[in-house]
Amino acid sequence: MERDELNIMIGGAAGQGLDTIGQILSKSLVREGYFIAVTQRYLSRIRGGHNTFTIRASANEVNASKEQIDILIALNEETINIHRNELASGSVVLLDKALKIEEKDFLSIPLKELTAKKYYNIAALGIVCSIIGLDIHTVESTLDYFFGKKNEDDAKENLKALASSYEWALKNSQDNYKLKRIDRPVQRLMMNGNEAIALGAMSSGLRFASFYPMSPSTSIMINLAANAEKMGMIVEQAEDEISAINMALGASFAGAPAMVSTSGGGFALMIEGVSLSAMTETPIVIALAQRPGPATGLPTGTEQGDLNLALYAGHGEFPRAIFCPGSIEECFYLTRKAFEQAEKNQGPVFILTDQYLADSYRAVDPFDIESLPPVTAGESKMDGSLYERYAITPGGISPRLLPGMSKGLVIADSDEHNAIGHITEDPYLRVQMVNKRLKKAEGIKNDVIAPERLGDEDPEILLVSWGSTRGAVIEAISMIKALNHTAGGLHFSQVWPIIPEQFEGILEGAGEVICVEGNATGQFAGLLRKETGFSVHKKLLRYDGLPITPEFIMRKSGLINQS
Amino acid sequence: MERDELNIMIGGAAGQGLDTIGQILSKSLVREGYFIAVTQRYLSRIRGGHNTFTIRASANEVNASKEQIDILIALNEETINIHRNELASGSVVLLDKALKIEEKDFLSIPLKELTAKKYYNIAALGIVCSIIGLDIHTVESTLDYFFGKKNEDDAKENLKALASSYEWALKNSQDNYKLKRIDRPVQRLMMNGNEAIALGAMSSGLRFASFYPMSPSTSIMINLAANAEKMGMIVEQAEDEISAINMALGASFAGAPAMVSTSGGGFALMIEGVSLSAMTETPIVIALAQRPGPATGLPTGTEQGDLNLALYAGHGEFPRAIFCPGSIEECFYLTRKAFEQAEKNQGPVFILTDQYLADSYRAVDPFDIESLPPVTAGESKMDGSLYERYAITPGGISPRLLPGMSKGLVIADSDEHNAIGHITEDPYLRVQMVNKRLKKAEGIKNDVIAPERLGDEDPEILLVSWGSTRGAVIEAISMIKALNHTAGGLHFSQVWPIIPEQFEGILEGAGEVICVEGNATGQFAGLLRKETGFSVHKKLLRYDGLPITPEFIMRKSGLINQS
């Protein structure tokens, strides 16, 4: 039997190499032209515990991960116990013969006979590739790509383990897990959210990035650091998050487009700096990768719990823009938009993402990089006469000179200031300056990304969502439609500002409006009410640290039975 | 002519001793039985600049400051230039003859003849006390109270300067600025907002307070420090605000009721700690004294610009209570309430105040301290068996044991945890714990202070307000009524949680609903809409760093002409 799609989970302890299997398998799939959606679950430890790497592979485009498992690669017994209930009918479990678990639909692999312990994970890879019918040459070259530069002997052993296990599976497994072959595979990239954000930042002309490590944001910076040399950037690990944002602001002030990345607790420490960005009118892009709080919370889980914090972070009042990508492509393009907006409006701009999206690999078409110009910091040069950093203008944006680039002196101030930038405590000037800063909100509004309309018009059921849940919502809409309801979606990839006129009609036109969010209080539903007066009819909230899946939406909405 | 009330402004440069005049005059007035409302304006410098200390003194209760000046004590020429327009008809300006400014209604004082330069401020005090008819003995004893412990010679010279100037004024000034005498003066206290907060905290059983200096919050801690020895407390200045809140949480965990105080930028640094308080379920009271932002902003001005920040500070989701006193009495009683709520609900509670209230002296009746029990940290003791710090209970509140007080071991954790307090990453437990923490919101709601209804029922004009603007709103309501409109008010002394059922009818029943706030975006109006769907009809916003006055409300509402 050929399959259009398969959901493959690799489970085991940290340190057993499941990440390696997952990455190579994913990349091989992408190289053979399949679409993928990866969900990674890991614990806050380096060895041991129980982790999973789940790949939904499909011949057709996929938007979200799936819950039901078709192939479970169990690197230990615990994996079977934990995930037995998630097995789809007609599924298969691959496991080491040494575990001595014999059950129907379990394929016991004589790993010991196939290779040495060190290469067990590669052997498991070989088995699964064989079972789903991947071309061994593709897998071999992917393996090469991953291990290429390392130890030669190892590389050889890897290839041997792959070949022997691939062979073994050809002989010893059933034939009903083959993925439908893609004839002329389109060349796509395999990329996760954080990689796409890093790429977006580089294409925007990023020059300076600073950070303090914090999951799930760190890999944005790791990706930038790997390319800093080539791209003419500095990626600086700071002594703490406070330093990170103040460094980035110093760099940005001096003329280097700058960003920081962090997660909840680290962001909390940056909040004074957000306010400084607004007051000094210094551009900055803040990538805030959400994880469950409060405090340290679930460091490796996912959540959409920091929307309110992003909306209101910073003492005093000032405009901001908050983008929340719903796909890998949006991670790239909205990061670009974030840089544009930061430089244009000279203030703080957010990219609000989360662990799920950060770690979720997908197959994406290459971005049209050539046609995309990077931003430039500073608009004008002047000589001699007095430069007014905070000149009052109709739109609130003052022409920006960079220090040291001309004879004009640039004065930025965190106190309330006059047009030049010197401290003032004059009530009249104060009001002028507040108005000036707030006026920028108009420009930001002009550039707002309208929410995306999905599915049917005036549907019985309208799912309202934002950020990383986009894919799950798209698939849930199809599922609801399959149950003979009309269903639609209103998805926000920018949560601030929002412009009621763009979507109020859609809310009014729907039967039941359901807000789908990865938090416990319905923060976006609250924002909607604040901005429109509209109360959603129902909230589907998830806050157990796991991503929202189409199945979760269906279960919680009562449209399909709880499993 | 005897006056019911007088508005007296002292103006001059920092360092000219206007604070001393203001304090002694205020206290003398209170001791003679008058009501007062003080507004202090000062700049962010120690010497020079232009400061004012304005006392509205009245035989009847007063709720707010006034703008029009009856007596202006000008310690320098600048004062006259700046405040000339604020003089009421029939006002008098007191100034040094040496300034050589002669105008009608100006009283030139031969200061040089009356005393030495060092005592000019005391001489000015003597003049004004004489003019308004204060008993010189009251002023003398107040002077004594202020300078008592210091240099004896100085004290004598002070008294001499006072006497000679008092005498001079008796002979040389008109008789139409006498305040109506209070026959049997009630003994009241002269106290400002920060002093009342400190007193409230002490009466609540505060044991540990930590802070990093920041205007306008610092004096809360200065007041506590002065009494730490007597009251059995430690008041610790930390190396930064992050340390301040973490210290307070450590102390509170160990069993010492604890508080911190700060302002916007310093609070930004405490936000991670707020989240820690919620996650570890450790009580803490946070006094957040607002000043205009963003960033350093106007360090010595006033604003109500950090409501949103207080509402949403902290990554992750958790309940909180936010009190915002509208009078000195409320500063005391709501601080008590804050401690009660913090200990009861084991989490963060805010006192949201601002520079205006912090520095505004009033005459208040002594508080009935004896009948008020302090809070106690920890509810139960147990021995031997396993103690569950985070036991799941119907209300979300777990019995609290203190470490070291018994054999039960207390485990607090900033990660998600099981009932004992050990780290967990289990999705099921996670949901249980989130629910447990959020359930506390119900208890907090049960104790909410309903908004205060002021003025007429179902009025043509309803002023909605919160925090320090209460007095101005009360007086504005009277002014509006005097214009033959019906007028009412809905004033919130607790801004979170708010319970729509308590006041929705009042909003609906009013003709025009006007929200009065000391910020530029109408943050409370936004909160109202979010929680009730109700949009206020008009917003009266002030954000120039000055307090909202009754006159401001009248001008801005269009009810009286712009002056």
Next chain:
Amino acid sequence: MAVIEDFGKYETAWCPGCGNHSILAALKASLAASGLEPHEILIVSGIGQAAKTPHYLNVNVFNGLHGRSLPAATGAKLANSRLKVIAESGDGCNYGEGGNHFLSAIRRNINITLLVHNNQIYGLTKGQASPTTQEDFITKAQPGGVHASAFNPVQIAVAMKAGFVARAFSGRERHLSKIIGEGIAHNGFALIDILQPCVSFNKVNTFAWYDKKCYELPDDYDPTNWDIAVKKASEWEDKIPVGIIYRNNRKPYDEHFSVLKDGPLTEKKTDMDALSKIMEGYG
């Protein structure tokens, strides 16, 4: 008296071979030898691999924020000075995120024992450089190598005349345990910087690396001599001294507060008469 078993036995989340296992064992032994009961002890930690330690012990625990163990420990100690307070965390936690608190704890001489698991790397976040990471060390976050010079906490603590300054190595469990015991017994701030191999992310400063370099200070070493201690503290390249590098008898912080003379804050009652007088003072 509590025996070692009273301090519990838990499964840990650490990698096999990690130096943390020995530190935990040594700490347990020290606590058992200290004569303290589990409930008399409070361990305050931050976030990181090291900071998980108190979860594997029967003691009171406040597991706070990354970098903030010292402030929380300071508050707890000032609140209840009867508690034996230990702060425990990693090098990143204490010298990175918490660097400012490290300086302040020394200045205060707060009587807390600070155990730093110094693996010269950020372990829990998968191997970025910490302040103690050696110059030129390469990580994924520092692919061009670390450009800053390594922080020598012992040097700074000695320079600031901290009350008790020691270095130890997790590979010498018995010696480590003895030092921890002395640190706990010290009345004032005690820093014990514990060299700890991270088998997963630090492939340079390994067990063998430390083992080769570390030598125990001789019996006749005089830790009260500041001049000598300054020199000792700077030894690192060839040989690394382990032991008590420096100590003095500075007055611990809590003893400066006369309010604590008759008992901890947690035992005080609110004096209503005193409060009334204070209130009357506003009259």
Next chain:
Amino acid sequence: MAVIEDFGKYETAWCPGCGNHSILAALKASLAASGLEPHEILIVSGIGQAAKTPHYLNVNVFNGLHGRSLPAATGAKLANSRLKVIAESGDGCNYGEGGNHFLSAIRRNINITLLVHNNQIYGLTKGQASPTTQEDFITKAQPGGVHASAFNPVQIAVAMKAGFVARAFSGRERHLSKIIGEGIAHNGFALIDILQPCVSFNKVNTFAWYDKKCYELPDDYDPTNWDIAVKKASEWEDKIPVGIIYRNNRKPYDEHFSVLKDGPLTEKKTDMDALSKIMEGYG
């Protein structure tokens, strides 16, 4: 070449008699002598009385947050290494709120000149203790006296082998100006801790107090000898040495970055070919 007048003349918000006036004058003289044009200079400050200084000068200014001048200055320097970057703030700003950044700036050896107006008090917030306030000093916030020992920034900087460590006194304006000049000329991190009387809030460490204690280091003093510098740095009780206490030739931070070899970040263009290759790497 710029002359002293080019650096402007502004009215200040400082008290008459404050040491800051002399520091401003000395700085102006140093800048005029440096050969730098106003627009080539960036002064980054925090918040406090000292931090107002750059507003009284014709230079580029980034007046940021309390305690955060060093990170902002570091970012600016890494972004445009052609700028002469000076960080200027008070003792509270740099050693209190910003203590962690102080340590990191030294570790990085970022080529910034740090001028600390050290009045041993929080001036702008009206006289609370700062980290450099002497033990037992009484303030309204510390009515029982300061219980922590005073931070000696020079000691720490020397202990950490900072590139350039000096102490100066605002009362010796000419000497101060010379030291600032040398600090600015130094290629690497330069700390100049400037003793500065605060006439309003520090009635102990007055002009006379400093003047009596301060002595200039003799010409034959060798600031490259670390051992001697450690001792010199600790002098405070009787006599206070002013001058360059320690210096070395550590490589400044920006020179470690090969990416800066051909010019500052601010002059780089985005290399689209390189970017395409990076993207293809995900294929």
